[in-house]
Amino acid sequence: MASKNGVTVTNGLDNYYTEAISGEHTFYIDEPEKVGGKDKAPAPTDYVLGALASCTAITIRMYAERKGWEVGIIRVNAALAPVMTADGLRQRMKKEVAFEKDLTEEQVARLLEIGEKCPVSKMLKAEVEMLMEHREYRE
Incomplete structure (x- = not known):
């Protein structure tokens, strides 16, 4: 199936x-x-975090390549942490990005900005409508 x-x-x-x-x-x-x-x-959440981190790294690399910026290895750590807000307990995703090569502050700032525009980041930040329906089981 x-x-x-x-x-x-x-x-x-x-x-x-x-x-x-x-x-x-x-x-x-x-x-x-x-x-x-x-x-x-x-775990399922590990895959969500992996999708977020990998999409961020790939998007950053694509942009850096177009700009001709040598960034070397890109390492992105994505983590989930509970946080108390005025609306109650919520989950916060945090990404930390590291570059192997030395970059200017302006380059780093631009790459972090671009990383926030990856498709997975956009999807997770948007309100996503989820539908669930039943189907008959088939082999």
């Missing part, structure tokens, strides 16, 4: 351990042992 659009997952073979198929690619998701998983693969 792999979809040409999106990702299709199958769960139920080994508790929370889940197989995901995206086109020709297969990857796995699990939960940590502390919440009942077996920690055989990254």
Whole structure:
């Protein structure tokens, strides 16, 4: 039941351990042992953070290449932390970006600005309408 659009997952073979198929690619998701998983693969939130960090790095690299700026290795760490706001407890995503090569303050500022424009950042910051519907199970 792999979809040409999106990702299709199958769960139920080994508790929370889940197989995901995206086109020709297969990857796995699990939960940590502390919440009942077996920690055989990254947790769902790890994939969201990985998508955010990788999209940020790729977008920055594309821009730097167009500008002819040598940045070397780009390292992006994305983390999730609970934060108390006036509206109650919320999640905050934080990205830290490091460049192997020395860059001017202006270059760094511009690259960080561009990194915020990656498609995953835009999607996570926007209000995304989510729909859920039931379908019959088929092999």
